[in-house]
Amino acid sequence: xxxxxxxxxxxxxxxxxxxxxxxxxxxxxxxxxxxxxxxxxxxxxxxxxxxxxxxxxxxxxxxxxxxxxxxxxxxxxxxxxxxxxxxxxxxxxxxxxxxxxxxxxxxxxxxxxxxxxxxxxxxxxxxxxxxxxxxxxxxxxxxxxxxxxxxxxxxxxxxxxxxxxxxxxxxxxxxxxxxxxxxxxxxxxxxxxxxxxxxxxxxxxxxxxxxxxxxxxxxxxxxxxxxxxxxxxxxxxxxxxxxxxxxxxxxxxxxxxxxxxxxxxxxxxxxxxxxxxxxxxxxxxxxxxxxxxxxxxxxxxxxxxxxxxxxxxxxxxxxxxxxxxxxxxxxxxxxxxxxxxxxxxxxxxxxxxxxxxxxxxxxxxxxxxxxxxxxxxxxxxxxxxxxxxxxxxxxxxxxxx
Numbered sequence: 001x002x003x004x005x006x007x008x009x010x011x012x013x014x015x016x017x018x019x020x021x022x023x024x025x026x027x028x029x030x031x032x033x034x035x036x037x038x039x040x041x042x043x044x045x046x047x048x049x050x051x052x053x054x055x056x057x058x059x060x061x062x063x064x065x066x067x068x069x070x071x072x073x074x075x076x077x078x079x080x081x082x083x084x085x086x087x088x089x090x091x092x093x094x095x096x097x098x099x100x101x102x103x104x105x106x107x108x109x110x111x112x113x114x115x116x117x118x119x120x121x122x123x124x125x126x127x128x129x130x131x132x133x134x135x136x137x138x139x140x141x142x143x144x145x146x147x148x149x150x151x152x153x154x155x156x157x158x159x160x161x162x163x164x165x166x167x168x169x170x171x172x173x174x175x176x177x178x179x180x181x182x183x184x185x186x187x188x189x190x191x192x193x194x195x196x197x198x199x200x201x202x203x204x205x206x207x208x209x210x211x212x213x214x215x216x217x218x219x220x221x222x223x224x225x226x227x228x229x230x231x232x233x234x235x236x237x238x239x240x241x242x243x244x245x246x247x248x249x250x251x252x253x254x255x256x257x258x259x260x261x262x263x264x265x266x267x268x269x270x271x272x273x274x275x276x277x278x279x280x281x282x283x284x285x286x287x288x289x290x291x292x293x294x295x296x297x298x299x300x301x302x303x304x305x306x307x308x309x310x311x312x313x314x315x316x317x318x319x320x321x322x323x324x325x326x327x328x329x330x331x332x333x334x335x336x337x338x339x340x341x342x343x344x345x346x347x348x349x350x351x352x353x354x355x356x357x358x359x360x361x362x363x364x365x366x367x368x369x370x371x372x373x374x375x376x377x378x379x380x381x382x383x384x385x386x387x388x389x390x391x392x393x394x395x396x397x398x399x400x401x
Contacts, residue, residue, distance in 0.1 A: 059087035067092075067120070068128050068158065074185050075143035075152070081185065090187040093121040093216070094179070096208055097129075098195035116171075117162075118178060120186070129159040130178055132171045146181040150174055168201045176207045190216035197227045204233050214242040221249030223270065231257045234275060238262060250275070262286050269293075281322075282307050282314060290321035298331035301387055305335050305380065308389070311373030320389040332365055332382045340370040342401055344379075351397045352379065362388045368398045 062070055067089060074081040098116045115133040122128075143152050153161045162174060182188075191212040195203055203220075218241070221227035226249050229237070234252055239261045249270035257275045262284035269276050269291030276293050278300040301324070307313040335341055344352075344366050353361045357379065364383025371378070377395025381388045392398070 062087065062089075067122070068154075068160070071128075071182070071185070072143070072152075072154070072160070075145055075181070078144075084185040088185055088187045090189075091123060092186055092188060093190040093192060094182065094186070094188045095119040095121060095127075095192040095194060096175075096179075098193070098198065098203060098206075099222075116175075118175065118182070120182070126158045130162065131155070131159060132162050132175060145174070146177040146184070148174065148177040150177075172201070172206060176211065179207075179211060192217045192219075194219040195227070196220075196222055197225065204229075204236065209241065215244070217245040217247070218243050219247040221270065223249065225249075226251040226270065228253070235259055238264075262289070267291070278304060281320070284314070285316050287316050288319040289317070290319075292323040294325050296322075296324040296328075297326060298328050298334070301328050301331040301382075302334050305331075305369065305389075306338070308378065309338060309340060309369055309371055311371045317389075318391050320387065322387045324385045324387060327384050328382050328387055329365075329384070331387075332367070335367065335380070338369075340372065340401060341367055344368055344398070348398055355397070356392055356394060357390065360390075368401075370395075370401060 062084070070084065070089065074084050095118065097119050115131055117129055117131040119130075120128040141152060142149055144150075145152075150162055155161045162178075191214065193208060193212075193215060218237075220229075220237075228251050231252060231254050234250065234257055237246075237248075239259070244265045245268075246264045246266070247268045252275045255274045260275070260280055262280055264286060266288040267284075267286050267290075269289075274294050276291065278293065278296050281289055281293075282304055304314070304320075308317065348368070349361070349366070362379070362381035362383070364381050364386065367380045369378045369380055370376070375395070376391055377398045378389050378391045379398075
């Protein structure tokens with residue numbers, strides 16, 4: 001009997017001890033939660049001292065902050081990034097710069113000729129640049145960029161350098177995370193890409209093509225050096241990529257490339273454009289095409305004008321500015337025999353020079369052409385190897401044929 005009583009008392013003591021332990025653990029959990037909440041509030045107050053304001057008022061406060069300060073703050077404060085995802089910055093263009101962003105100089109000692117990055121363009125203020133150099137000796141502050149720790153140094157009022165001796169795969173990995181971070185907190189109006197050839201990486205394997213739904217402009221190569229591409233890469237660029245404006249200084253491994261589709265609103269091709277043919281121009285969906293084309297005979301220029309005049313092809317075209325490889329005077333003699341083609345009178349020239357073509361009236365022999373399907377009027381000029389054509393918005397002034 002005594003043993004049974006003692007066992008009951010022991011069980012009661014154990015139960016009481018367990019209650020105390022549970023209460024103690026609960027107190028610790030509460031204390032931990034309070035500490036965490038206090039830390040979170042402290043972080044908010046430390047990083048952005050306007051948290052007590054209503055959200056809409058807070059968003060108005062950010063209008064008076066520098067965009068770069070806002071972007072850097074979102075890299076150190078998770079609450080602030082969440083806030084900016086709801087009240088995004090607006091009115092910016094995002095440019096992927098795969099060419100020298102900061103060139104070597106006595107002011108920029110630690111960059112190289114292979115640096116690249118992202119630039120944010122504003123309507124009425126200097127651009128912001130986020131630069132990934134090949135080597136950067138001075139390491140900056142660690143920040144969290146879309147979950148990726150990176151070393152960042154504010155280089156100037158409008159430029160940030162990402163530290164570390166990074167190889168190209170790491171650079172592109174960091175660049176992708178930065179791009180994702182920026183579009184989380186910014187309403188991007190336009191996406192742009194500008195690249196010069198770099199043998200250390202393949203542009204067409206880059207994340208950019210999957211990241212950007214539509215480009216406003218793509219610029220590859222420059223006036224001095226072309227960008228070398230394969231026929232497959234050229235077909236991808238022209239047939240698949242959604243882009244309004246293309247400036248292409250390209251050299252293709254093969255002079256004849258099959259299966260190209262010209263679909264951008266505007267296309268500008270440099271003197272390296274051996275791949276561009278008059279047939280591709282005739283079949284294009286572009287509104288504007290300019291550039292140099294090799295091996296174009298007068299008969300091809302005649303065909304271009306004939307197809308436009310018939311109204312079945314080149315229906316979108318508004319402007320052509322073509323430097324051809326041969327004198328096109330013979331083409332004009334044949335075109336003059338078409339119905340709906342006439343020389344401009346002096347009065348008509350003056351009307352255009354003072355109106356729709358002010359400052360852009362062409363030199364050389366000038367003709368007006370009427371399209372058979374809808375009566376649209378185009379002005380054609382031929383000056384040796386230079387052929388230009390502009391479809392007038394208001395062709396009524398040239399209606400007399």
